[in-house]
Amino acid sequence: MTATVKAPAAGPGPITISLPPPRSEWSRRAARFRRNRLAVLGLALVALACLTALAAPLIAPHHYATINPGQEFLPSFSPGHLMGTDLLGRDVLSRLLFSLRTALFVGIMAELLSLIIAFAVGLLAGYKGGKIDQWLMALTDVMFAFPGYLFAVLLVAVLGRSTWAVILALTIASWVGQSRLLRAQIMRMKTLEFVEAGRAMGAGPWTLVMRYMVPGALGPVLVTTSFGIPANMLAEAGLAILGLGVAPPTPSLGTMINEGYRFVQTNPELIAWPVGVFVLIMLAFTWVGDGVRDAFDVDES
Amino acid sequence: MYIGRRLLRVVLCLIAVSMLTFTLLQLAPGDFASIQASGGGTVGLAQEATSEQQAGLAARYGEDIPVWQQYLKFMAGAVTGDMGPSYKYQHLDVEEIIAGAFPISASLAVGAILISVLVAVPLGILAAVRRKSVWDWGTMFAATLGHGLPNYLAGLVLVIVFSGMLSLLPPFGWDGPANMILPVLALSIAPIGVLARYVRNSVLENLREEYVVAAKSKGGRSRTIMVRHVLRNSMMPLVTVLGPMFAGLATGTIFVESIFGVPGLGRYFTEAAVGRDMPLLMGTTLFFAALLMVMNLVVDLIYALLDPRVRADLGLTRTGEESARRARDAGSGRRRPVAVGGAS
Amino acid sequence: MNGGITVSRRLFLGGGIGVTGLTLAGCGFEGQDEPEPTGADGAEGPSGTMRLAISSGSIDSLDPHYVNNVMLVVPAGLLEGLVLSNDEGNDVVPAAAESWEVSEDASTYTFTMRAGATWSNGDPVTAGDAEWSFKRLLTPTGAGTNYAAGASSYLSGLGIKGATEHLSGADTDWANVGISASDDATLVVELEAPNSDFLLLMSHYSMVLLHPASLEAMPQDWMQPENWVGNGAYVPQTWSPTSSLKMVANESYWDFASVRVATIDMVLGMDATATLTSFNSGDLDIVSANATVVQQDPELQEKIVEVPGYGITYLQRMWGGHEAINDERVRRALSMAIDRDALAAVTGGSEGGTTLIPGNTVPGWDSGLAVAYDVDGALALLDEAGFGDGLPDARLQFTFESPWLEALAEQWHEALGITLHIELLEGGVHTETRWAPFEDTSLMSFYGGTFSGLTTMSNWVNNIFGPDYVRQFSLSTEDWLAHQVIQADESLDGAAKAAALEESLATNSDPRAQEFAELAVQARGTVDEAERTQTFLQAAALREEMAFTIPLMWNSRLFAVADDVEGFAPRAAPETCYYKYLSRSEG
């Protein structure tokens, strides 16, 4: 874009300058993200995983719970069962697809919920400061020191084994860290000039926080989020082993890994597939996280 | 002064944790006596306990007094170091269980942390120095892999290789130092992944600092600068990760404990939660919380030892001169990166 | 600290403890100073170590009056009762009692204690010790008997005079209970009626003898290994409740001469896959094995020892829920629509359980009792009951994941078109909710359970799913709630309450349940074997007909046993085998 503008009166008369096209912060960040090839690969994998999970009912060759008597423990690459069957003769591929659905749902929902809590607590503590901050931080201290496992046990005890119980348990375990991060970010943002400028213009607390601070605090939060989702998936697998995971017949990566673990010596592919998928997703999210870090990195050389 | 205030906070926090635990325990369905009467939840029984028997059970487990009295009774015991016998392990007092099992868990944790640090720090540095090379990519790939692999699976693979195939190490038990090796290895795999990433990012961050250029402008070799300047500053934040990581490892190693038959604290805690063993659950929860907070305190103090600025911040330096100056210069100092991400 | 968790304390200087600035209190390894018994030559005394991993849980206690994994180890070697069961589990051999006499009317047993038998501290084992132990078991309250609830429930099967009344608090005078030590060597037990199973039941794990002096002196610490006084073939050496119990041969044991293995190392709560791995590498000698895993491993199959008839998996109708479940035809139809063999196949180590008595092992069982797999018949029954258009959905609460749950859901879905909602509840929640009326009236609700016990008819009719159990579950929801009110009524004294409860059951339960109860008691008292069996079967048939409890599978236990292990003769009892018979073959 080229435009002729009148230069400042004090300057040496009108000059023609060429302006670069407007480029928003977000497109700059996107460009920086794109520059990290692994991040792009990771994002593609995550997108693929999400699509696959969404389309699971359409693309799964069998129903995940269909039991095929007499077809138990078929090896991988058997006709009709690409990844073989499990101890009930259920199609491993179909179960894996639905597991992905569960895992992503649990991972993302738990992260979202903990983000919501973290935003409420972090913003309130960071913005208000003072007594409110002290109380909220004391609360996070207590929650931080409280064993998350106990919460999981008691929650599952009260709510029964269900996807939502798992999500809640994971949320409770992870909101503390996010809250502290957000609080720190908000405290940092509070001293920035454009936030002060906002106040000077007469912006109310809501505008200040949501319009001025949150976008700036987003970078580190997004990074932890992209690491938090696979961490939640990992935690779900851990809960599943303790018998606190998602309830059957809903398959989850955790239960599949668990079940496969029992047959690791005799039918290793039963565990190899879910672990493989799990690690791949973990890698993908990690790469995305790195890319987000790059995208928000102001110290770009 | 500072430490005193922190300790006070720890105590208040512990009280809150204990109240929270106790309340949750009261709210949760099932109580120890009825679970026990039903055969510990594992064996079904033909008959429900008679009311006399239940009364006996209740009296035995101190559940015949009002709830708040139960709480105060336990807390009074906790303060005096006598938390009474566990419901489940009636021959052991809670403090005995902790005193017996914690050193075992802690020794595993110390071993695992040592190994992870010894492996992860060089890996992370290598990845940072050779940024965007095969080294970097490979290390980070392996780190993520290690982090993502369930540690019980890793444990089993270790057993199969070192005990089954090579017959080098005992697969289970707790009879001697040889028993430590496999669990420690299994426990260190995930932390290696976490720490390697952390070290890498921290080193990269420090390499971008102006003081590195300044040191180079004085004629330092890259390695000298790395060792004398960068590493020191990059390793400081590591301490903040290691503290909670130690607390986590020293308390939550249930899978590894059950694969290697290690009598650590994790399984007691799990059994207490499942069996609603109030004293044991309260005791272990409080212990975990205290350990975590004390570790955090220790971390802060170590940090202060390492970082003179924090030392001044905490008011641990002798003169008021610097503090006053700091107050004036507030804002001119660089900001510390916030520790990102959870450990275990 | 004393005991179990750490025996020897050695300051373990793990590198880095200094580095991190942590001072650990010291980290104890167990059994470092374990004396390796001498006498490699087997003829000269016990030698070597045998490692067992047959418990997936912890051993919380060594008190035999405690129902838990304790029953895996205490009767197997640490404490001995008056009699032991034989290898087949169908008769008894003398143990703490040298001999016994049965009265003419078969209702009085006079045991003579083994002369010269001593506790591990040298005290003689007396009839008084036995009486003291049984009294502890039967006293409903008090610190010493706090675990009675579990263990003593098996006692009603013994039919000892006054025992049930004493246990329920209806009668508090111990003199009215038919157990008395007439002198140090003689214990007399009087029964209410003849009981063919009596001696076999006396081999039950809760009937072992305790050492009164040490229990009284150390109410909490008596079971610490260093305080232990026992009369079994082994005494505990180190005990870490969640991970291991090591036992060494007891030199004071009366039959020490036949004990071959010096140390029994019971590994606890170890991960199942890791257990098998260690077994394969030769580090464990006897381990429990998962049937499904065994099926996949031909090599392992050759080392498997199976104990059939170990127990039963069943569905229990819960109170409340959709009223359809109160229709007997519906319950029977549901039962008929189950392909039990298929369930057993996916679960492994089981066979289809067609009755509430594990017919594959209980002598006298009759296939006439069996429920047939008959989907058409089930549909016809439903039609008859007015549910031809379809049944409401069902719900099943259980405590852990098992393949049969989903298989059952599939079967019902296919046969009857209903969805079975599986709810896995945490143990404590399950305990609290399974006997409470289920509130959602749109679902028929069941809970799943397993029972195990001696393979006698009497046990499976009188004791497991016994008269009170069946009568209680035949109560309507309202009557059950009323029954519980009586149960919880603190104003009633023991005797009055017992009477009121009996009244409640006798009048409100299903008439056939009442009939079942009467037949069961009658059968136990019948001396003639054929007639007795017939009466038991008659009672059992009534129980099956009502179908409040639906049998699913008869379970077995599988053990993988190393090739050189001898004397492992597992029975359908928790303790499985007696350690005193274990040995290692030469070469």
Added chain:
Amino acid sequence: MLSTSMRAEPSDGPRAAGSAASRKPVLEVSGLTVGFALPDGVKTVVHDLSFSLPHHGSLALVGESGSGKSVSMRAILGLLPGNARVQGSAVLTAEGSPGLDLLTAGEAKVRRVRGRQVGMVFQNAMEALNPSIPLERQLTEHLIWHGLANKSDARRRAVEALGDVGIPEPERRIRMYPFQLSGGMRQRAMIAMATIARPDVVIADEPTTALDVTVQKQILDLLVHLRDQGMAMVMITHDLGVARYVCDDAVVLRDGDVVERAPIAQLLRSPKEAYSRSLIDAALDVGMDVPEREVVAITDTAGTPSEALLQVRDLTKVFASRGGDVVAVDEVSLDLLPGRTLGVVGESGSGKSTLARLVLRLIEPTSGRVTFDGEDLGALAPKALRARRRGMQMVFQSPYGSLLPTHTVAENIAEPLRINKIGTPTERRDRAVDLLRLVELGPAYLDMYPRQLSGGQQQRVAIARALALKPKFLVGDEPTSALDASVQMQVLDLLRDLQSRLGFALLLITHNLAVVERLADDVIVMRRGQVVERARTADLFANPQHEYTRALLEAVLPVRGAVTDPEATDLPGVAWQRQ
């Protein structure tokens, strides 16, 4: 290759010592071209730079930010990151040794040069000193690396060096960490670090930019002293006054290209290039001709307090801090009449910025009262206060930092309207166009993002935003101090121009006396939270009363006018003799 010549008549002292040797260049750079390999190709930032630095010479690299002056010097020492692409030659000739081309010599050889033959002083000592290592080690480690001293020797020299740069109690200070020193002390320590090995050349990269003027003067005097001791010096600066004060010769850079090379006196007197001239013309000096401002909306120039738009009475702010409370603003009172400008001058820590924020009630005062337009601001509820704020706006120091980076120029300018719910989006955009014209920017910038604008343009946008609500009162907190010198004056003149047209009153916070002189009607001088002097602007410059004011005035380094020769520095223990 054109070589800059020495000053015609060398003065006395060591500098004159060996004039024969001194003609030989110690550092000769030719054809230096530096680029960075970026994903979308190599971006050249320095193009064909050549100069020659004689022994004992001093050269200023002058240019605005982004002109490549710092990059070029780092390139010579091989201090750039791995993606830098450097061409040309930079021959270093130490006395009595053959020349070494630093760009081709290889890392091992260049490393031996760094710190020993060439020392470098960085802009921000806080960043360039390792925060967690005591001064002693940082000062001496390269002596040991280069084998110039053993440990105890090094310690002695470190103490000496600290003394030499004028740090009192060097024995004690040497054990301190960088953060424990004041900014000026840190910069001195850094100079000591760069010169302890007695290098032939010192490269000083904006060594005083981050410092207060009085401290700047001291540091520059120290550098001059070093120069006089015979150290050749390359000084990177954007400030012609600084260059003039310290250096003999200058190279003017613009966007990586050399614009002009000349002895600095000559450059300032008669620049050959238009760009050089514009730089010189744009430089702010005390005592310049100030264009007349047409003062509107003031009827009574004498002004009585009762008519003041803004009344501040006994305003005090105490910050709690470990190690005691800090009184940032100490009972300050002032009056500002409508349409007038009050300058507040002070160095960092004087409390002037806190005062600005207190006046707008962005922070709560500890005590005291602010009355705006007859209303006590302290008594207002938050909502009412926000409404009041329409009439009072602020222009911040950092033009980029005060704009919303994620919003366009139009959105930023319309932000106050949006916040105060004035107008429809279209109306607001139209208003943004008007405002943009007002600050002499065209509508073409409307959809740009702040990052895409130059600093001057950003500040214009910030001013436009501040004017959006037609405030009666504007606070300018160092509104030009973050700008390149060339645009500083433009922005100031714009402000003055706008003030005469719109009639707002201006509270101008600045550390720069020239800025005050150009804009303010009245001035107050603040020091450590207190007002030490208040006067009509003209009076203050003509006849400063307070010694602090005088010190401030003396620290000014003019670009124009008579050359005040650097003071003969009188430092303790100075006994530097070239070996």
